[in-house]
Every structure is written in structure tokens, then in C-alpha cells.
Amino acid sequence: MPDSPSGERVPLRLTRRGRAVLVAFAAAVTLAALWLDGGTGAFAGGRADHHGRSGRVRTAVVEPGDTLWGIAAAADPGADPRVTVQRIIDLNGMGGDPTVQPGQRLVLPG
The missing domain is CATH 3.10.350.10 (LysM domain)
Known part of the structure; x- marks a missing residue:
């Protein structure tokens, strides 16, 4: 975490666009993992x-x-x-x- 001028740690805050990017990245990683696993991994019939x-x-x-x-x-x-x-x-x-x-x-x- 970044430090403030007084030396205190400032909590990380995400903007709306930052959250959207984070969600899109997580979805892409999940889809890539499912694709590499053969399409379904834990799902029956995959x-x-x-x-x-x-x-x-x-x-x-x-x-x-x-x-x-x-x-x-x-x-x-x-x-x-x-x-x-x-x-x-x-x-x-x-x-x-x-x-x-x-x-x-x-x-x-x-």
C-alpha cells in the first residue's frame, strides 16, 4: 500500500473503471482456466x-x-x-x- 506524506498507510481504493478492469481480468483468467482444462473440469459432461x-x-x-x-x-x-x-x-x-x-x-x- 502507498504511504501518505505523514507515513501512514493509505487504503487502496479502486475507481469504477478499475473495478471493471479487475472483474474483466478475473473473468478472462477463469475462462482461460476452463478452456485449458478441456472446457469444463469440474462440470459433469465436459x-x-x-x-x-x-x-x-x-x-x-x-x-x-x-x-x-x-x-x-x-x-x-x-x-x-x-x-x-x-x-x-x-x-x-x-x-x-x-x-x-x-x-x-x-x-x-x-
Whole structure:
């Protein structure tokens, strides 16, 4: 803090423009952090869900006879397969067509 002529510390005061600049800077830093984190970090359904505990992307290649249910059950055996199926659909942008084809590479939830 700056000192006054009498040697006392003067509290820092921000003008309206200074506050606006500070808020804009904080928003820019937050957006940059979210973007670098993959878009969503702590938010469900974001690209950060692609990364497992090791930080690497987990994928599976669909083999003949594989189903999305079977892939989901194998990807996260302790979880409800319905939830895992939906996460795989969301992560891979399968939307209205959740069918899988042999040779297709799927991103799995971490």
C-alpha cells in the first residue's frame, strides 16, 4: 500500500473503471482456466471426463458382436451400466444414434 506524506498507510481504493478492469481480468483468467482444462473440469459432461485418473484418454475399439452395454459394463464394472452408457454416448457425440460399428473407436469415461 502507498504511504501518505505523514507515513501512514493509505487504503487502496479502486475507481469504477478499475473495478471493471479487475472483474474483466478475473473473468478472462477463469475462462482461460476452463478452456485449458478441456472446457469444463469440474462440470459433469465436459471434455475433462475423457481423462482417467492417470490423465490419459481411455478408448475402446468396437469388436464384432460388441454392444454399447457390454462396453460400458467392462469400462466401469462397479457402476450402473445405464449411467456409463449415457456417458459414453455424451462423450462421443452419439446423440440420436447410439449404435456402434466394428472398428469404431470410443472414448470412455474416466
